[in-house]
Amino acid sequence: MGRLLSGYILCATSEGKSQKSIAIVASSVGYLEEFLIKRQADADVTEVTPLDIRAFILYLREKRRFDNHPLNPAQERGLSGHTINTYLRSIRIFFSWLLAEGITNENPFDRVKIPRAPRKVVPTFTESQIGTLLGAIDTTSPEGYRNYALILMLLDTGLRVSELAGLRLPDVSVADGMLKVLGKGNKERVVPMGRQVTHHLWRYISLCRPEPAMPHIDHVFLTRDGRPLSKDRVEKVMHRYGCKAGIAGVRSSPHTLRHTAAVSFLRNGGDVFSLQRMLGHTTLEMTRRYCELADVDVKRAHMTASPVDNMELGRTRGPGKKPGSLSSSLESTRGQLSSPGS
Numbered sequence: 001m002g003r004l005l006s007g008y009i010l011c012a013t014s015e016g017k018s019q020k021s022i023a024i025v026a027s028s029v030g031y032l033e034e035f036l037i038k039r040q041a042d043a044d045v046t047e048v049t050p051l052d053i054r055a056f057i058l059y060l061r062e063k064r065r066f067d068n069h070p071l072n073p074a075q076e077r078g079l080s081g082h083t084i085n086t087y088l089r090s091i092r093i094f095f096s097w098l099l100a101e102g103i104t105n106e107n108p109f110d111r112v113k114i115p116r117a118p119r120k121v122v123p124t125f126t127e128s129q130i131g132t133l134l135g136a137i138d139t140t141s142p143e144g145y146r147n148y149a150l151i152l153m154l155l156d157t158g159l160r161v162s163e164l165a166g167l168r169l170p171d172v173s174v175a176d177g178m179l180k181v182l183g184k185g186n187k188e189r190v191v192p193m194g195r196q197v198t199h200h201l202w203r204y205i206s207l208c209r210p211e212p213a214m215p216h217i218d219h220v221f222l223t224r225d226g227r228p229l230s231k232d233r234v235e236k237v238m239h240r241y242g243c244k245a246g247i248a249g250v251r252s253s254p255h256t257l258r259h260t261a262a263v264s265f266l267r268n269g270g271d272v273f274s275l276q277r278m279l280g281h282t283t284l285e286m287t288r289r290y291c292e293l294a295d296v297d298v299k300r301a302h303m304t305a306s307p308v309d310n311m312e313l314g315r316t317r318g319p320g321k322k323p324g325s326l327s328s329s330l331e332s333t334r335g336q337l338s339s340p341g342s
Contacts, residue, residue, distance in 0.1 A: 028090035085117035158261035161254035
């Protein structure tokens with residue numbers, strides 16, 4: 001199993017799969033191989049059965065977090081449902097590749113149902129929290145204005161933090177308010193910006209962006225010494241401002257801004273297909289989750305869009321209404337519903 005991983009890595013790399021995705025498959029297959037060896041089972045890929053996979057699922061459910069980790073002590077908590085689901089889907093990818101390459105005759109996962117990952121409410125910032133977060137930034141300094149501009153960009157476009165960190169000057173069209181983004185799987189997409197974000201981005205690039213440390217550096221967002229702003233640095237910036245603003249109940253992170261951007265887009269009348277393209281989702285599955293969360297506002301929306309409240313049906317006068325009035329019709333309907341046989 002371990003020897004065949006090098007073949008999978010070569011094939012996946014040639015197909016343009018991300019190094020992160022390949023690494024997850026490799027580590028997950030390694031966990032399965034370790035499990036089979038401990039059980040004194042055959043780790044030959046042609047001998048792995050659905051029963052072995054089911055036993056591995058039970059093992060993952062009982063496994064403690066950081067169990068046998070060389071650096072971190074084991075925790076009482078077990079692996080999350082999302083972690084288990086990720087391991088199993090990654091191993092299934094490896095066995096699908098083995099089948100496609102003719103190394104095996106069948107995929108043991110064809111007869112195994114992978115446990116679904118638990119559905120969790122996607123966390124988002126409230127409008128008040130966004131205001132407090134932005135208010136914690138000192139925009140009088142070039143670094144502060146950079147942070148203000150990038151947080152607004154994440155909130156307005158829903159970019160992944162890695163996409164923001166990799167954004168380059170040739171990818172930005174301030175005149176059109178558009179960005180060319182390189183997303184997962186090296187897939188390019190065009191993302192629009194609102195007027196305010198376009199304005200702040202122009203001001204940052206024109207007035208606050210430092211001189212690049214090297215001539216070839218053309219990233220949009222730079223550190224004070226002119227080097228590209230890393231993904232980790234952006235996450236630390238968000239965490240620092242979240243603590244400064246005293247935001248509680250939601251993680252102050254770029255990914256939370258992405259969730260907030262998606263839900264706000266839908267609540268403001270955006271459609272799911274445009275959101276899917278904007279976020280770079282290959283399927284509508286994740287977009288549907290944002291729709292479910294946006295439906296939390298259905299009561300507030302109904303207060304302004306109620307079909308009956310927006311009709312000219314006349315006002316009721318209380319008891320003694322004339323026949324044919326709305327209240328009389330309602331009373332008649334109630335009588336019909338309560339009568340025998342209705």
